Amino acid sequence: xxxxxxxxxxxxxxxxxxxxxxxxxxxxxxxxxxxxxxxxxxxxxxxxxxxxxxxxxxxxxxxxxxxxxxxxxxxxxxxxxxxxxxxxxxxxxxxxxxxxxxxxxxxxxxxxxxxxxxxxxxxxxxxxxxxxxxxxxxxxxxxxxxxxxxxxxxxxxxxxxxxxxxxxxxxxxxxxxxxxxxxxxxxxxxxxxxxxxxxxxxxxxxxxxxxxxxxxxxxxxxxxxxxxx
Amino acid sequence: xxxxxxxxxxxxxxxxxxxxxxxxxxxxxxxxxxxxxxxxxxxxxxxxxxxxxxxxxxxxxxxxxxxxxxxxxxxxxxxxxxxxxxxxxxxxxxxxxxxxxxxxxxxxxxxxxxxxxxxxxxxxxxxxxxxxxxxxxxxxxxxxxxxxxxxxxxxxxxxxxxxxxxxxxxxxxxxxxxxxxxxxxxxxxxxxxxxxxxxxxxxxxxxxxxxxxxxxxxxxxxxxxxxxxxxxxxxxxxxxxxxxxxxxxxxxxxxxxxxxxxxxxxxxxxxxxxxxxxxxxxxxxxxxxxxxxxxx
Numbered sequence: 094x095x096x097x098x099x100x101x102x103x104x105x106x107x108x109x110x111x112x113x114x115x116x117x118x119x120x121x122x123x124x125x126x127x128x129x130x131x132x133x134x135x136x137x138x139x140x141x142x143x144x145x146x147x148x149x150x151x152x153x154x155x156x157x158x159x160x161x162x163x164x165x166x167x168x169x170x171x172x173x174x175x176x177x178x179x180x181x182x183x184x185x186x187x188x189x190x191x192x193x194x195x196x197x198x199x200x201x202x203x204x205x206x207x208x209x210x211x212x213x214x215x216x217x218x219x220x221x222x223x224x225x226x227x228x229x230x231x232x233x234x235x236x237x238x239x240x241x242x243x244x245x246x247x248x249x250x251x252x253x254x255x256x257x258x259x260x261x262x263x264x265x266x267x268x269x270x271x272x273x274x275x276x277x278x279x280x281x282x283x284x285x286x287x288x289x290x291x292x293x294x295x296x297x298x299x300x301x302x303x304x305x306x307x308x309x310x311x312x313x314x315x316x317x318x319x320x321x322x
Numbered sequence: 323x324x325x326x327x328x329x330x331x332x333x334x335x336x337x338x339x340x341x342x343x344x345x346x347x348x349x350x351x352x353x354x355x356x357x358x359x360x361x362x363x364x365x366x367x368x369x370x371x372x373x374x375x376x377x378x379x380x381x382x383x384x385x386x387x388x389x390x391x392x393x394x395x396x397x398x399x400x401x402x403x404x405x406x407x408x409x410x411x412x413x414x415x416x417x418x419x420x421x422x423x424x425x426x427x428x429x430x431x432x433x434x435x436x437x438x439x440x441x442x443x444x445x446x447x448x449x450x451x452x453x454x455x456x457x458x459x460x461x462x463x464x465x466x467x468x469x470x471x472x473x474x475x476x477x478x479x480x481x482x483x484x485x486x487x488x489x490x491x492x493x494x495x496x497x498x499x500x501x502x503x504x505x506x507x508x509x510x511x512x513x514x515x516x517x518x519x520x521x522x523x524x525x526x527x528x529x530x531x532x533x534x535x536x537x538x539x540x541x542x543x544x545x546x547x548x549x550x551x552x553x554x555x556x557x558x559x560x561x562x563x564x565x566x567x568x569x570x571x572x573x574x575x576x577x578x579x580x581x582x583x584x585x586x587x588x589x590x591x592x593x594x595x596x597x598x599x600x601x602x603x604x605x606x607x608x609x610x611x612x613x614x615x616x617x618x
Binding site for chain 2: 099100103104169170171172173174175176308309310
């Protein structure tokens with residue numbers, strides 16, 4: 094078989110779209126960083142900025158999604174290319190959802206009031222959760238770029254840390270006391286913690302897509318519906 | 323084709339075998355009975371194919387399953403058409419061509435001594451790249467041609483029945499039923515190819531080989547042939563050589579990828595598997611590169 098490379102433009106376009114899709118994870122990571130800052134400082138303006146900035150993540154989703162559909166329609170990709178495009182379509186949706194979760198958190202920040210009865214320990218837990226989740230986001234990106242299934246699988250272990258912190262937040266909220274304002278604040282923050290925890294789950298989903306691209310088999314790393322199966 | 327057959331006809335033994343010319347060939351044998359799914363399994367065992375000193379295909383061992391469409395894909399010169407032509411003993415019609423190894427049709431060696439190549443070709447029909455209806459014959463005569471060639475007389479009523487059944491089987495009946503006496507060459511390219519398929523199935527083969535049957539057809543006629551393949555495999559074993567990878571993906575159940583390491587070397591079977599797997603997760607890098615169109 095002649096060893097002349099063909100379909101160079103198609104390959105370059107596919108590489109560009111992968112980089113663009115995974116670049117969405119950096120946007121999400123930036124959004125989450127600002128979301129954490131807004132929580133820490135009760136910064137409503139910064140929260141509004143994160144909400145407005147989500148249009149960039151949505152725009153990235155629409156642009157790359159459309160270009161991938163065009164590649165499917167015009168280039169008839171098969172084998173690894175087909176698996177990659179299928180995975181990227183999933184990953185784009187994961188990224189878009191992660192962005193929406195940041196928006197969900199930021200929408201809650203004005204609800205907690207100007208000088209909320211904040212529980213320092215709970216704020217600290219949520220910030221730790223957020224930082225750990227940012228680690229998951231960057232690890233999912235690296236695992237995808239390097240087609241590293243081991244690194245992708247390790248996301249489950251990292252996500253367990255986030256899940257445990259989320260449970261601690263829940264315990265703290267239960268023990269927050271009888272003051273109605275404090276309870277309202279704790280409930281609101283609990284919803285925020287839950288949103289951050291979901292971002293971690295999306296990072297694990299991206300890891301599952303890495304395994305699909307490499308092996309051709311899709312299997313959930315952990316089956317939430319059948320945890321002991 | 324007929325000339326080569328004549329040479330080996332003398333070797334025929336009076337052993338009952340579908341591959342051997344019946345000792346008492348008569349009209350009843352030539353007239354096919356009702357359509358039945360008599361598809362047979364083809365197995366190649368370490369087959370080497372040569373044109374004189376040049377080895378075109380090396381070491382191919384493969385099973386072509388009955389009632390499935392198996393696509394043979396690979397770049398030009400990889401030996402896939404040569405291999406296809408060996409499956410009904412057409413390869414040997416090229417001067418200097420020879421076959422080593424073993425090819426069986428339901429465990430019967432088609433190259434065994436005493437096997438009549440004409441009988442092999444009756445059981446293993448071939449449809450070619452360019453539609454090739456007999457130009458001076460009518461649509462009817464084109465379909466019936468194989469019946470007469472396969473020995474003896476066939477009653478007119480039986481012939482009518484076979485022609486209609488074959489044309490229906492090739493999805494052509496409705497388009498030509500009112501002009502059966504018109505020349506076959508007056509049909510469109512797609513219709514001519516379906517006429518050739520009707521001619522091939524008129525003699526009730528068990529295997530249909532197709533050598534790029536759609537390469538001369540427009541997209542609509544191509545899809546009509548692909549639909550037809552989907553139906554024909556219910557009754558026959560089908561092997562199809564195609565350069566069109568989307569066609570292999572659409573129309574076949576199993577895909578075999580042939581490749582040659584470099585020009586001048588023989589073609590080899592690299593990988594065979596369910597079409598869905600070959601086009602989503604091939605196991606060999608060479609297959610991946612070929613189906614992805616990275617190397618042409």
